[in-house]
Amino acid sequence: MYYLGIDPSTKCTGYCVMDEKHDIIESGKIDIPKTGTEAEKIYYQLELLEPLFKKYSITKALCENQFSKLNVDTAIKLSRVSGAVLYLAKKYDVDVELIYPTSWRKVFHGSGKAKKEYTFDKVVALYELEGLKFSKDNDLTDAIGICWACVDLSKEGAAA
Template identity: 30%
Template sequence: MAEVVVLGIDPGTRCTGYGVVREVSGQATLVAAGAIRPPSKAAMAVRLGEIFQGIALVIQKYGPHEVAMEEVFTHKNVSSALKLGQARGAAMAACAVHGLEVQGYNPMAVKKSIVGTGRADKHQVAYMVAQVLGSKARQECESWPADVTDALAMAVCHLNSRRLAKLVGAVDGMP
């Protein structure tokens, strides 16, 4: 089975988490994880530019083949949803400039894929991501902000979805 490298992104104007995961022969491993933190007092255009540049640098450094990103979900606060959409747009633009399509995932679907329930809390998601990604991730997991573990969960969910799609395709193609 060929190697695939997936960039997971959890967009936000205060903190955009990213996680890079490599899968070879069904085994997922942590490549890199971190957060892009634009200056909180900066104008929105500056913050979006920082997100764009940060994601572009991650793409250049790690060369992902595919990208998974959290979809915008309904917030009680319309202003928060708008800001999240803008952060997502900046990250998507960085991906597009590098020729990468973005697969969007609903947060509840990600939790269900990783933990088994769409109502899992952030600690449960972080724990399961660390278990899936191995010892390096388990050592570092506690020091990561939730945005980083959420981004890694996006990448792992994407890998799960890829595997399922291949299995379904294999079953559909059977005589």
């Protein structure tokens, strides 16, 4: 069983594929080109995310949802990226949910109030990742945290 966590962005989208033991199978970042139309940028992300759906039999996916403190323009752009992820999940018949940062952080940290820095530090320590810098790699570490929550929430659902 494989799980997918996605931290969508208009600048850098993080993703992670994990198995049921929380082992990272594949993870990375998609640096979005600075030029091009919004449609071209979303298409670019889909072209790089779709192979994950093809390569792995994804059981469930979690994609971070936008929170209301964003400015309206940013929220709209991020919702379009999330919508594209929902499309891919449907195309490959993968159960997908949008999850707020406080919800996945509660699963990963035990507190929904945990800061991005805490996720970065915990992921780096858990997976012994070296050479990462918070300022440029937090999309990756958030995606790993989201994927971890996806695994745990799936186990809870299976136990219910």
